[in-house]
Amino acid sequence: MRRMLAVLVLAVLVGSCSSGGEDDGGAAVPSSTSPPTTEAAASGRLDALFDAGGHKLHLACEGSGSPTVVYLHGLDPAGSSGTSGASASALPSLVAATGHRFCAYDRAGTGTSDKLPGPLNGRTSVAALHRLLDSAGIKPPYVLLGASFGGLIAHIYAASYPREVAGMVLLDAAFPDEVDLERYFPKHERMTHDEWPTLPEKIDPLAVYEDGHALIGKEPAIPVTYLLAWPSTWFGPPAYEAVIHDRIARYVHRYSPGVLKKVESDHYMEAAVPDRIVKELEAVIAKS
Numbered sequence: 001m002r003r004m005l006a007v008l009v010l011a012v013l014v015g016s017c018s019s020g021g022e023d024d025g026g027a028a029v030p031s032s033t034s035p036p037t038t039e040a041a042a043s044g045r046l047d048a049l050f051d052a053g054g055h056k057l058h059l060a061c062e063g064s065g066s067p068t069v070v071y072l073h074g075l076d077p078a079g080s081s082g083t084s085g086a087s088a089s090a091l092p093s094l095v096a097a098t099g100h101r102f103c104a105y106d107r108a109g110t111g112t113s114d115k116l117p118g119p120l121n122g123r124t125s126v127a128a129l130h131r132l133l134d135s136a137g138i139k140p141p142y143v144l145l146g147a148s149f150g151g152l153i154a155h156i157y158a159a160s161y162p163r164e165v166a167g168m169v170l171l172d173a174a175f176p177d178e179v180d181l182e183r184y185f186p187k188h189e190r191m192t193h194d195e196w197p198t199l200p201e202k203i204d205p206l207a208v209y210e211d212g213h214a215l216i217g218k219e220p221a222i223p224v225t226y227l228l229a230w231p232s233t234w235f236g237p238p239a240y241e242a243v244i245h246d247r248i249a250r251y252v253h254r255y256s257p258g259v260l261k262k263v264e265s266d267h268y269m270e271a272a273v274p275d276r277i278v279k280e281l282e283a284v285i286a287k288s
Helices: 002-014 038-042 091-096 122-135 149-160 176-184 205-213 238-252 274-287
Strands: 046-051 056-062 068-072 102-105 142-147 165-171 224-230 258-264
Touching: 046 122, 056 091, 056 122, 068 122, 068 149, 091 102, 091 274, 102 122, 122 149, 122 205, 142 149, 142 274, 149 165, 149 205, 165 274, 176 205, 176 238, 224 238, 224 274, 238 258
Parallel strands: 068 102, 068 142, 142 165, 165 224, 224 258
Antiparallel strands: 046 056, 056 102
C-alpha cells in the first residue's frame, strides 16, 4: 500500500508524461445517460452513465465477443492525475480487435461518475460495479483486468461473484495480503482509516484491504496472470522488501492456475506495454 501510494503521488508531481495510462484532460463527457438497447449492450460502442445503486457511474465499452474484459483502474490519491477508466489508454481498441468486448468504468468520484460522500469500501465498490454492469446490460462471463489498486477490487469482485468471473489479469496490482506486511513499517507510516477524506473517490483504502483480506481462501478456481513491473516498484523497509515478492507469488498461486510474470515496464503498464497485456488477456481467455 505504501509503495502504491508513493508511486502514484510521484506520478502526480512529474505529470502525465510519466504516468502511462492516464489521460490528458479527464474522461470525455458521456454521450448518453439513457439505458442501451439490447443490441447496443451486446456489441458495439457504449459510452454513458448508468445506475450503480442510487448513483450513476460512467461506463465505456468497445467491441463484441464473450467473455467481456472489464478494466478496473488504479487509485488517484492526489485528485489531479486523472486516474479513471480512461487510464486503459489504447487497450479498448486493441482488445476489440481480438474479438472481445472491452469495458472500462470510472469509480465514484473519478472521471465523469457521480461523487459520493463516503467512506466507501471494497464491498460497496464491487456492489456498485455489479449493479453497473447489470444496468448497462453487460452480461457475464467477465475477465477482470485490475491495475494497481484496481487489482485489489478485482480480487474482491471475483471472490464475491465467482460464477461471473472467468479469469483475471492483474497489473502490478495491490493484493489483500499486504495488510499482514504493515508490521514492517514504522507505526506512523502504517495505514489508518483516516485517509479517505482526502481522496477524490472517498474510499477508505484500509477498509478495502480488510474486505479483501476477509476473502482470503475464497478465491475462485480461475486462471489468473499477475504481471509484475520490473525493475520492481515495491519498496519499503528492508524487511518488507525481503518478503514482498514471495507474498505476491503466494497470493497469485491461490488461483488455478496462478501465474506470476516479470515484465519490463514501469508501474503504469496500460500505456507502457499494451500489446503484452493483450497477449496475456488472450492467454487467460483461452484457459477459461
